Amino acid sequence: MTDWSKMTDNLLRSQATIYQLIRYGFVGGVAFIADYGSLYALTEWCGVQYLVSAAMAFIIGLTVNYVLSNLIVFSTHRLPNRWLEFAIFALIGVVGLGLNEAIMYGCCEWAGLHYMIAKLISTVLVFFWNFFIRKITLFYKQPK
Numbered sequence: 001m002t003d004w005s006k007m008t009d010n011l012l013r014s015q016a017t018i019y020q021l022i023r024y025g026f027v028g029g030v031a032f033i034a035d036y037g038s039l040y041a042l043t044e045w046c047g048v049q050y051l052v053s054a055a056m057a058f059i060i061g062l063t064v065n066y067v068l069s070n071l072i073v074f075s076t077h078r079l080p081n082r083w084l085e086f087a088i089f090a091l092i093g094v095v096g097l098g099l100n101e102a103i104m105y106g107c108c109e110w111a112g113l114h115y116m117i118a119k120l121i122s123t124v125l126v127f128f129w130n131f132f133i134r135k136i137t138l139f140y141k142q143p144k
Contacts, residue, residue: 017135020073024131027068032123035061039119050108050115053100058100062093065130074139085138092133096126 035057042053066089079085100122107118 015025020132020135023073024069025127027065027072028127028131031073033060034064036116036119041115043115051105054101054104054115054119055097058093058097062090062097065093066090067132069134075133076139078138078140089134089137092130092137095133096130099126099129 038057038060039050039053042048042056043050046053048056066086069089077085081089089112103122103125104118107113107121108115111118113121
């Protein structure tokens with residue numbers, strides 16, 4: 001078994017990871033409210049095109065998620081520099097944003113779903129991507 005396989009196997013079996021996932025779900029819920037509410041407000045009230053407002057709202061949700069993740073979810077950090085940590089956290093979020101946009105586009109343009117329904121579908125998928133990649137790259141210390 002490779003080091004990568006061992007690490008991911010340990011992560012998935014760890015009870016601490018389950019608790020973190022639950023807390024991350026709460027944090028994600030708060031970030032989702034910020035994201036979803038911003039998406040609605042920007043699109044419906046400000047007249048911003050839905051894909052542009054989705055990107056703007058995603059950034060708002062990302063910032064809320066980072067702050068709350070540090071306060072509530074993850075107690076260990078791989079990087080001593082918080083600016084670098086936020087940059088990597090944001091880079092993972094940018095990949096998540098790409099996934100978000102692609103899923104929303106596919107759901108709206110190809111499947112004919114309303115953008116708010118598309119956002120719900122996207123949120124579930126991107127949630128798991130963000131949690132596990134962030135935990136592995138930023139907040140996981142291998143057992144000694």
